Each structure stands twice: as structure tokens, then as C-alpha cells.
Amino acid sequence: MNQRKESQDIRLEIAMKRASRVKALGAEEGFAIPATRQMPLTPFCREKMLICEVKRKSPSKGKIDEIPRADTQAKLYRTKGATHVSVLTEPDYFGGSLQDLMDVKTSCPELSVLRKDFLLTPEDIDVSFRAGADACLLIASLLEAPVLEVMYRRCEELGMTALVELHSREDAAKAEPLKPQLVGINCRDLKTFRIYPLQPLRIRSYVTWDCRVVYESGILKAQDGEFALQSGFNGLLVGEGVVRNPELIVQLKTKMESQASQPSNDIWSRIAGMTVQGRPLVKICGLTNRKDFDMAVDLGADLCGFILAPSPRQTNAEFLRSLPTAKALKVAVVVLSDGEPLPDEIQNLLDEGFLDMIQYHGSENPNQVWNGQGYKALRVKDTDSLDRITDYNPLPCLLDAFSKGKAGGTGKQIERSLVEIARDRGELWLAGGLNPENIASILKDFNPNLVDLSSGLESSPGIKDPSKMNAFFKEINSYASIQ
Numbered sequence: 058m059n060q061r062k063e064s065q066d067i068r069l070e071i072a073m074k075r076a077s078r079v080k081a082l083g084a085e086e087g088f089a090i091p092a093t094r095q096m097p098l099t100p101f102c103r104e105k106m107l108i109c110e111v112k113r114k115s116p117s118k119g120k121i122d123e124i125p126r127a128d129t130q131a132k133l134y135r136t137k138g139a140t141h142v143s144v145l146t147e148p149d150y151f152g153g154s155l156q157d158l159m160d161v162k163t164s165c166p167e168l169s170v171l172r173k174d175f176l177l178t179p180e181d182i183d184v185s186f187r188a189g190a191d192a193c194l195l196i197a198s199l200l201e202a203p204v205l206e207v208m209y210r211r212c213e214e215l216g217m218t219a220l221v222e223l224h225s226r227e228d229a230a231k232a233e234p235l236k237p238q239l240v241g242i243n244c245r246d247l248k249t250f251r252i253y254p255l256q257p258l259r260i261r262s263y264v265t266w267d268c269r270v271v272y273e274s275g276i277l278k279a280q281d282g283e284f285a286l287q288s289g290f291n292g293l294l295v296g297e298g299v300v301r302n303p304e305l306i307v308q309l310k311t312k313m314e315s316q317a318s319q320p321s322n323d324i325w326s327r328i329a330g331m332t333v334q335g336r337p338l339v340k341i342c343g344l345t346n347r348k349d350f351d352m353a354v355d356l357g358a359d360l361c362g363f364i365l366a367p368s369p370r371q372t373n374a375e376f377l378r379s380l381p382t383a384k385a386l387k388v389a390v391v392v393l394s395d396g397e398p399l400p401d402e403i404q405n406l407l408d409e410g411f412l413d414m415i416q417y418h419g420s421e422n423p424n425q426v427w428n429g430q431g432y433k434a435l436r437v438k439d440t441d442s443l444d445r446i447t448d449y450n451p452l453p454c455l456l457d458a459f460s461k462g463k464a465g466g467t468g469k470q471i472e473r474s475l476v477e478i479a480r481d482r483g484e485l486w487l488a489g490g491l492n493p494e495n496i497a498s499i500l501k502d503f504n505p506n507l508v509d510l511s512s513g514l515e516s517s518p519g520i521k522d523p524s525k526m527n528a529f530f531k532e533i534n535s536y537a538s539i540q
């Protein structure tokens with residue numbers, strides 16, 4: 058696994074290595090690229106695209122598969138219904154080559170073929186074209202705006218499609234003047250190679266021009282793809298997932314074809330959209346009365362939590378039905394056992410709009426959570442409990458401290474070393490013992506995506522303390538301003 062230090066930027070390391078190879082060997086990198094393109098162009102950008110990648114290894118996963126011939130792999134994808142193939146041509150970190158690209162296009166000329174590499178100059182575009190690419194990846198974060206523009210225009214001149222890859226808000230701002238017709242949002246941060254499944258949903262809101270948007274990376278199972286499609290993405294780019302399990306292509310294609318044209322999953326897009334504020338999302342949990350609810354909403358809570366399970370802070374459906382609609386999402390905390398259905402009373406609250414989401418705090422399995430409009434809260438005891446986070450992907454898990462026999466709200470904090478490990482694995486939603494005194498150091502040390510506070514803001518169980526609430530939001534807002 059990835060043991061690199063934070064200070065290292067893998068993306069730049071790879072790009073610099075490629076730059077020196079091109080300097081030594083030329084943009085053709087020592088391969089016999091025809092002087093003129095041999096294969097006809099196949100249009101790349103479509104209404105919906107499932108882009109299947111030929112990928113032997115990666116910096117984060119190490120070896121994925123041998124793949125003796127890239128064209129055999131592409132043919133395998135084709136038998137499963139693939140129409141779009143991405144060929145990683147970077148040799149050192151991904152084990153690919155320009156030869157792979159030529160082989161794939163020659164064997165499967167009707168496929169739409171993307172050259173995936175750390176391309177740096179307009180000459181790279183010409184070489185890709187002659188080698189048979191129908192599209193080229195342009196990584197916005199790697200290219201100065203003027204270079205990005207020249208490369209983009211060169212793709213257009215040659216009749217190729219540019220897939221402009223974004224990961225951050227700055228990338229989106231860089232691409233904006235070009236208004237590229239095809240954008241990819243990578244959920245993997247190429248600096249660290251960590252996966253953030255919600256990131257493409259966040260950055261999607263900065264893609265303001267009319268275009269098709271592809272969700273890139275981290276799709277290992279059908280649900281990962283479904284999550285992206287339901288969030289309104291037009292395409293999926295899948296590497297490891299289809300290398301390890303080509304049957305995934307069939308599953309994803311079926312999902313794509315059955316997908317209604319309107320996105321149906323606005324709850325995660327809403328959450329991702331809220332995150333774009335320079336501070337973590339704030340969930341105020343354990344609300345039991347109208348006064349505290351109003352205070353939380355007025356101060357800027359993004360999510361409000363209501364405990365519908367045995368607890369000193371337990372509340373009920375009647376209270377939820379009495380609340381006004383608010384900007385904050387309303388989340389019910391429930392404790393169910395493995396496979397236990399959501400009680401009708403709570404399902405009705407969801408269906409009737411009195412609730413937005415469910416936080417599962419018991420021993421619910423991933424499918425239960427996936428089908429139940431919510432996310433899992435995991436009580437973290439040791440590294441084994443952290444390993445369970447990925448079972449619930451692509452949904453985030455809220456991490457809470459472990460207290461024997463208690464479901465939460467104990468005021469106990471998760472051990473810092475465990476939070477550090479969780480932080481290194483991606484999206485961090487943190488609960489457990491947070492209060493106005495310790496929040497500043499938590500924000501500084503871990504930069505969580507969401508913080509959840511309950512007992513740390515109380516004067517007595519179930520009653521929020523206005524001075525603690527004010528002090529906490531002051532901290533949070535001052536953090537936003539220095540971000």
C-alpha cells in the first residue's frame with residue numbers, strides 16, 4: 058500500500074520522469090509511430106460512456122494483472138459490451154506503452170480509444186493521433202492554462218476529443234475558459250493517490266458549462282458505478298475494477314442503460330454541494346427540542362441529527378413532524394441489527410419529507426445502508442474497525458468512538474492514531490467527544506470533511522448550551538476564513 062509521505066506529490070514525480078524520458082527519446086518514446094495516422098477516427102464523446110481501462114499496475118495498488126497483450130484485453134472488454142477503451146501508456150508506474158495503444162487500435166478499430174498518460178506538450182497530441190488515439194487525457198492540474206489551451210485546440214484541429222481531467226476547484230477554473238465538451242472528474246487525488254468518492258460530486262457544481270462529465274476512478278463494484286450515474290454523471294472510467302472482474306462491464310452497462318435521464322440521487326449531490334464552503338460540514342446531533350433545532354440551523358448546521366433509538370437524547374416521529382423545513386438536512390439516527398428493516402414509522406418520515414437521511418448506528422450491513430438512504434456510523438476500536446470503512450464504499454462512514462455497550466453520545470474521543478490512519482484512507486467524517494475546546498486542533502490536525510457534535514455542546518443530556526454552540530460555530534467559521 059501507499060506508504061508515501063504527505064509532502065510527496067506522485068503526480069509531479071511521474072510527470073517529471075516522463076518529461077525526462079521524452080527529452081531523451083522524443084515524444085514517440087522510442088516506438089515506431091507511423092508518420093501519418095493509419096486508422097480512421099471513431100468518435101469518442103457520446104451521450105453515455107463506459108470507458109474501460111487497460112491497466113497493469115498503479116502507484117497505489119501495485120500490480121493489478123499481468124495483461125500480456127493490451128489488444129487481447131481490449132477484445133475481452135469488447136466481448137463484454139465495451140465501446141470505449143482507455144489505454145494507459147505510461148511505462149514506469151502503470152506498465153503501459155505507446156505500443157499498447159497502437160495494438161489496441163489496430164485490433165479493434167471500431168472502439169473509441171483514449172490515450173491515458175501524463176501528456177505535457179502539443180507534440181504529445183500529434184503522436185497520440187498518429188498512434189491511433191481517438192481521444193487524449195489532459196490533466197488540468199499538470200498543465201499551465203496556456204499549455205492546456207494549445208493542447209486542447211490541437212486535439213480539436215485533429216478531430217480528436219480531449220478528456221479534460223479535474224480534481225479540484227482550481228482545475229475547474231482552469232478548464233472553464235475552454236468549455237471542454239468532455240470533462241472527467243477524478244475521485245482519486247493524483248498527489249496522494251487516495252480515493253474520495255464524493256469529490257466528483259463536489260467539483261461537478263463548478264462545471265457550469267454545457268458538457269458531458271465522466272466520473273473517474275475507484276469504481277470496483279456495480280454500486281460504485283450506480284452511485285455516480287445516479288448523481289448525474291454521463292460516463293464512468295474504470296480501471297482496476299474491470300481488469301480484475303471483466304463481468305463488471307456487463308453490470309455497469311446494464312445500470313447505464315436502465316438509468317433514467319434525470320439524476321435520482323440528489324441527496325449526495327446536495328451534501329457534496331454543501332461541502333464547498335472551505336470548512337467541514339457540521340452535523341449537530343442529539344436534538345430534542347425546537348429551540349435547539351432553530352439555534353443549530355441559525356448558526357449554520359448542515360445536518361441536524363435526531364436520535365430515534367434508546368438514548369438519553371431519544372426523540373420521536375411526532376417531534377420530527379412538528380419541525381419546519383430547513384436548509385439543514387434532517388438525519389435520523391437508528392440502531393438496527395444486521396438485515397433488520399427500517400421501521401415503517403421512520404420510512405414514512407422519509408417518504409413524507411420530514412426526514413432526509415438515516416444514520417445507521419447498529420450492526421447494519423452494507424446493502425442495508427446502500428438501500429436505505431443513508432450512511433453508516435462505525436464505532437472505531439482498532440485498525441480492524443477501520444478496515445470496515447471500505448465495505449460501505451462509495452458512501453462515507455461516520456467514525457465514532459467505541460464504548461462498550463453504548464451506541465454513541467458518550468463524549469469519548471477516537472484514539473488520535475486511528476483518526477490519522479482513517480484520514481490517510483480518504484473522506485473523514487468524525488464524531489466522538491468533539492467540543493468547542495478541542496475542535497480547533499481537530500480541524501488543524503485532521504482537516505475532516507464532516508464533524509458531528511452532540512454531548513460536547515450540551516448543558517445537560519438532550520439540552521444544548523447556547524454559549525457552547527456559539528463558541529463552537531465561532532471556531533468553525535474562523536477555520537473557514539483561513540482555509
Ligand SMILES: O=P(O)(O)OC[C@@H](O)[C@@H](O)c1c[nH]c2ccccc12
Pocket residue numbers: 110112173174175196222243273274275276294295296297298
Ligand atoms: O483503476 P481505477 O481506480 O478504476 O482508475 C482508473 C483511472 O481513472 C485512473 O487510472 C486514472 C484517472 N486519471 C488518471 C491520470 C493518470 C493516470 C491514471 C489515471
